[in-house]
Every structure is written in C-alpha cells, then in structure tokens.
Amino acid sequence: MWRAGSMSAELGVGCALRAVNERVQQAVARRPRDLPAIQPRLVAVSKTKPADMVIEAYGHGQRTFGENYVQELLEKASNPKILSLCPEIKWHFIGHLQKQNVNKLMAVPNLFMLETVDSVKLADKVNSSWQRKGSPERLKVMVQINTSGEES
Known part of the structure; x- marks a missing residue:
C-alpha cells in the first residue's frame, strides 16, 4: 500500500492528491482489458x-x-x-x-x-x-x- 502522508506535509495536499491519483490511473491502465472499466474511488x-x-x-x-x-x-x-x-x-x-x-x-x-x-x-x-x-x-x-x- 502506498501512503502519501509524509509527502502531503512536504508538497501540500494538492500535490499529494495528484501523485496518488496518477498512480491510481497508472494501475487502471495496466488492468486486463477484459475487466469492466470501473473508475476506482479514492x-x-x-x-x-x-x-x-x-x-x-x-x-x-x-x-x-x-x-x-x-x-x-x-x-x-x-x-x-x-x-x-x-x-x-x-x-x-x-x-x-x-x-x-x-x-x-x-x-x-x-x-x-x-x-x-x-x-x-x-x-x-x-x-x-x-x-x-x-x-x-x-x-x-x-x-x-x-x-x-x-x-x-
């Protein structure tokens, strides 16, 4: 599990959220294409x-x-x-x-x-x-x- 806790203090909440959302989208892009394209909820x-x-x-x-x-x-x-x-x-x-x-x-x-x-x-x-x-x-x-x- 990836945590943005220490990152949010250094970069601010907005940067930390962007970083987490980018990682989520990268994971979504790697999912098998035969799975439903359901957007994860953070x-x-x-x-x-x-x-x-x-x-x-x-x-x-x-x-x-x-x-x-x-x-x-x-x-x-x-x-x-x-x-x-x-x-x-x-x-x-x-x-x-x-x-x-x-x-x-x-x-x-x-x-x-x-x-x-x-x-x-x-x-x-x-x-x-x-x-x-x-x-x-x-x-x-x-x-x-x-x-x-x-x-x-």
Whole structure:
C-alpha cells in the first residue's frame, strides 16, 4: 500500500492528491482489458487531520473521505465550515462499528458508505436506524463474510 502522508506535509495536499491519483490511473491502465472499466474511488482517510485540511483536499477535487471513529466522523461531518464549503462531500465510516454507536453514525451528515458490517444483528440495527432517519438516499454498506470458517 502506498501512503502519501509524509509527502502531503512536504508538497501540500494538492500535490499529494495528484501523485496518488496518477498512480491510481497508472494501475487502471495496466488492468486486463477484459475487466469492466470501473473508475476506482479514492477514499482520503482524514483521521487526526484538521477540518481545514479536509477543506483543502476538497478544494483540490477530493470528494470522498473516511474516518474510523464515530465521534470524530460526527464532529468533522457536522463542522459548519465543512458543511458550507464542501457540499458534495461523501463520508465513509471505515472502522469497526459497535452496536451502541449505530444511531450516532446514522446522524452523520453526508454519510455515504459503511465499511463493513460483520454480523446480522449489526446489519439489522443499521437498517432500522437508517429507515428511522427517513433519508431518501440509500446507504452503501460493505458486508464482511467469514469464508474461512475461523472463529473470530
């Protein structure tokens, strides 16, 4: 996995994003031609980064951001500056979601995807909480499946 963290401090967010996107496009160009031409989505993980850095990345074209703590995601996504300056932002929750945090997570403005749901009970709770919210949008959810039969 390639990281642009140290690069972003030296070159700025815009240069780091361009470099990552160029590498993604190079990888796309190398894919076998018999595969569907689906454009990958870059999720910029913004954990521990200030709201101003999210806004700067958004200004350079980044629209999708990820957080792995519900409280930090709720604070950033509800930030008045982010809400007003980043109208097309999409948030991914990328951490382990505990059942007691589902309702908090469903209250996140511009929540786009939940990565991942690892149990039927959690999926049911997410579904009922999202329905209570009454959003016209569907929440995208990745489902984690234990294919090896290992105990977790």
